[in-house]
Amino acid sequence: MAMILILGAGVMGTALAVPASDNGHKVLLAGTPLDAVPVARMKAGGTHPKLDAPLSEKVTILADEELGAEHAEAADLVVVGVSSPGIAWAVNRLNGLLRSKKAVAFVTKGLDREGERIVTYAETLPPQIANMESFIGIGGPCIARELANRCPTSSIYASRDRAAAAFAAGLMRAPFYRLALSEDVTGVEACAALKNFFAIGVSAMQTRYPDRLRADCQSRNPTAAAFNQAAQEMALLCERIGGSRASAFDLAGIGDLHVTVGGGRNSRLGHGLGLGHTVSEVMAGELGGETVEGIDTARIVGSLLRQIDNAATLLPLATAITTAVLDGGAFSFDFQRI
Amino acid sequence: MAMILILGAGVMGTALAVPASDNGHKVLLAGTPLDAVPVARMKAGGTHPKLDAPLSEKVTILADEELGAEHAEAADLVVVGVSSPGIAWAVNRLNGLLRSKKAVAFVTKGLDREGERIVTYAETLPPQIANMESFIGIGGPCIARELANRCPTSSIYASRDRAAAAFAAGLMRAPFYRLALSEDVTGVEACAALKNFFAIGVSAMQTRYPDRLRADCQSRNPTAAAFNQAAQEMALLCERIGGSRASAFDLAGIGDLHVTVGGGRNSRLGHGLGLGHTVSEVMAGELGGETVEGIDTARIVGSLLRQIDNAATLLPLATAITTAVLDGGAFSFDFQRI
Numbered sequence: 001m002a003m004i005l006i007l008g009a010g011v012m013g014t015a016l017a018v019p020a021s022d023n024g025h026k027v028l029l030a031g032t033p034l035d036a037v038p039v040a041r042m043k044a045g046g047t048h049p050k051l052d053a054p055l056s057e058k059v060t061i062l063a064d065e066e067l068g069a070e071h072a073e074a075a076d077l078v079v080v081g082v083s084s085p086g087i088a089w090a091v092n093r094l095n096g097l098l099r100s101k102k103a104v105a106f107v108t109k110g111l112d113r114e115g116e117r118i119v120t121y122a123e124t125l126p127p128q129i130a131n132m133e134s135f136i137g138i139g140g141p142c143i144a145r146e147l148a149n150r151c152p153t154s155s156i157y158a159s160r161d162r163a164a165a166a167f168a169a170g171l172m173r174a175p176f177y178r179l180a181l182s183e184d185v186t187g188v189e190a191c192a193a194l195k196n197f198f199a200i201g202v203s204a205m206q207t208r209y210p211d212r213l214r215a216d217c218q219s220r221n222p223t224a225a226a227f228n229q230a231a232q233e234m235a236l237l238c239e240r241i242g243g244s245r246a247s248a249f250d251l252a253g254i255g256d257l258h259v260t261v262g263g264g265r266n267s268r269l270g271h272g273l274g275l276g277h278t279v280s281e282v283m284a285g286e287l288g289g290e291t292v293e294g295i296d297t298a299r300i301v302g303s304l305l306r307q308i309d310n311a312a313t314l315l316p317l318a319t320a321i322t323t324a325v326l327d328g329g330a331f332s333f334d335f336q337r338i
Numbered sequence: 339m340a341m342i343l344i345l346g347a348g349v350m351g352t353a354l355a356v357p358a359s360d361n362g363h364k365v366l367l368a369g370t371p372l373d374a375v376p377v378a379r380m381k382a383g384g385t386h387p388k389l390d391a392p393l394s395e396k397v398t399i400l401a402d403e404e405l406g407a408e409h410a411e412a413a414d415l416v417v418v419g420v421s422s423p424g425i426a427w428a429v430n431r432l433n434g435l436l437r438s439k440k441a442v443a444f445v446t447k448g449l450d451r452e453g454e455r456i457v458t459y460a461e462t463l464p465p466q467i468a469n470m471e472s473f474i475g476i477g478g479p480c481i482a483r484e485l486a487n488r489c490p491t492s493s494i495y496a497s498r499d500r501a502a503a504a505f506a507a508g509l510m511r512a513p514f515y516r517l518a519l520s521e522d523v524t525g526v527e528a529c530a531a532l533k534n535f536f537a538i539g540v541s542a543m544q545t546r547y548p549d550r551l552r553a554d555c556q557s558r559n560p561t562a563a564a565f566n567q568a569a570q571e572m573a574l575l576c577e578r579i580g581g582s583r584a585s586a587f588d589l590a591g592i593g594d595l596h597v598t599v600g601g602g603r604n605s606r607l608g609h610g611l612g613l614g615h616t617v618s619e620v621m622a623g624e625l626g627g628e629t630v631e632g633i634d635t636a637r638i639v640g641s642l643l644r645q646i647d648n649a650a651t652l653l654p655l656a657t658a659i660t661t662a663v664l665d666g667g668a669f670s671f672d673f674q675r676i
Contacts, residue, residue, distance in 0.1 A: 224479030
């Protein structure tokens with residue numbers, strides 16, 4: 001059996017401890033400085049505040065200050081479970097912890113700029129982490145609470161180093177956690193970030209054209225049209241970022257977009273935009289104090305769109321989302337453009 | 339302005355009269371022998387029993403016995419709006435009606451066998467209808483009631499005769515009815531039929547793993563995984579039938595699958611299967627007397643699967659659906675296979 005070190009005791013880091021420990025591995029689940037509350041609760045044998053089920057006794061909970069290089073040294077695989085605001089902490093910690101080469105798998109999603117180029121963590125993180133042997137990106141439709149409850153979930157592990165992705169997936173795969181492999185790590189990472197962004201626009205369609213005869217008041221045709229439009233635009237942007245179009249039409253793209261629309265913070269922002277509110281109104285209201293990853297992605301997508309001729313024609317949904325997020329006005333999506 | 343003859347006064351035929359008449363065209367909406375009730379109601383100025391909004395006065399309602407060759411002769415475009423059980427009536431009527439070459443657009447979806455080959459209406463109907471100048475297939479995510487209410491809807495008009503598809507789309511396109519064009523008519527037709535079939539399996543996931551903490555009790559990860567799996571399998575089957583994989587990842591495939599899962603008869607059958615009922619139990623119960631198009635498609639897909647090596651491995655979701663439908667047992671989908 002192996003030893004798996006998970007950095008970040010948020011919902012996703014904690015959920016990943018479930019298949020890992022079910023597989024018989026020893027798991028070290030280390031909180032960030034922001035995870036003091038869940039760390040204290042789980043150390044006392046309780047559940048993570050946002051999850052339902054207790055962890056196996058094979059999982060050892062560590063506070064940030066308890067985590068040392070000896071833990072990393074003992075680990076066969078390191079998994080980074082933080083969201084994008086935690087990535088600087090994770091990079092810093094990994095540089096202090098890793099004394100020998102290790103594969104590191106990231107669920108963290110985000111896009112960044114390198115000059116004019118738009119890049120993913122698959123490009124930006126490897127040069128920053130001295131002893132990271134291979135970068136593995138984890139994508140696909142996974143609500144952490146459902147994974148933690150062993151609800152069947154499919155994900156995709158991607159790495160240029162196929163053996164590393166296969167090794168990580170081999171440790172993590174469980175009957176309820178089905179894992180595909182991909183070498184298109186840039187595409188998987190790009191889609192994983194873009195899906196948050198597009199979920200804002202697709203979710204806006206769920207509220208913009210209400211159907212009073214349905215229990216949830218949501219019409220279906222506009223949402224399906226926008227879902228399809230998002231898939232096409234995600235494929236185009238994925239390719240521009242250096243990934244394969246096919247990744248947009250697979251687990252990290254349409255699969256994850258499917259699960260992201262209709263739930264979560266990006267979707268709630270979209271619902272507000274669909275009702276005619278501005279981003280700042282929604283963020284000052286029901287999403288006050290929350291991190292909405294699609295907003296950060298919108299800033300990057302905005303600069304990518306400026307590099308594409310006829311972006312407004314080729315990418316009308318992306319254009320409408322970036323305009324609402326960056327210019328702060330109402331979400332105005334001309335349905336006739338798609 | 340043009341004259342458009344619509345055959346079939348069911349919900350879809352009637353809904354298509356809305357963009358057609360909004361565009362200023364004269365519309366003849368002719369009922370089948372089974373449409374006596376809606377025809378009588380709409381002739382009296384009322385609405386179709388399953389729709390909300392009255393039709394424009396530009397729409398003339400005809401009972402089956404009132405429809406004659408002079409109506410077809412005056413039409414610039416004929417649209418067949420029946421579902422698959424009505425296709426024999428439509429073919430028979432078209433052969434009696436069409437005295438000169440006309441383009442005919444079909445919303446009817448289905449697969450058929452020609453010996454060992456699986457074919458779509460794009461292959462089977464043209465030889466059966468003497469004066470059909472071009473076959474146009476209509477696909478994409480369109481709930482008829484929403485279209486009739488002018489809720490934004492995207493569809494795709496496909497024909498080997500691109501000019502014919504463009505002509506039909508040009509007559510029908512409206513601000514709320516956005517139309518893409520495709521030359522992959524076999525792919526669009528195949529996907530339009532397959533999406534009903536796959537919606538059964540994806541919808542089964544909505545009920546199989548309930549999440550008691552959600553208002554709708556539906557977990558999300560298994561459905562998204564199955565949606566993605568359905569898209570991949572639809573692409574593979576579409577290619578086998580002679581269409582392009584790309585059509586599965588566009589409006590007629592993922593777009594229409596998106597709208598079909600969670601609503602309609604195929605989905606309700608899936609929900610029953612997800613709860614452990616057999617097809618015959620569901621069809622004897624809440625779906626008694628209803629046509630579930632995915633069941634007919636399952637018979638054809640079953641024979642297609644028998645021609646594919648390793649079908650159970652390559653197409654686990656299709657295999658599980660056909661097994662449940664054809665063998666009559668419980669729906670048993672091994673999530674570990676995907």
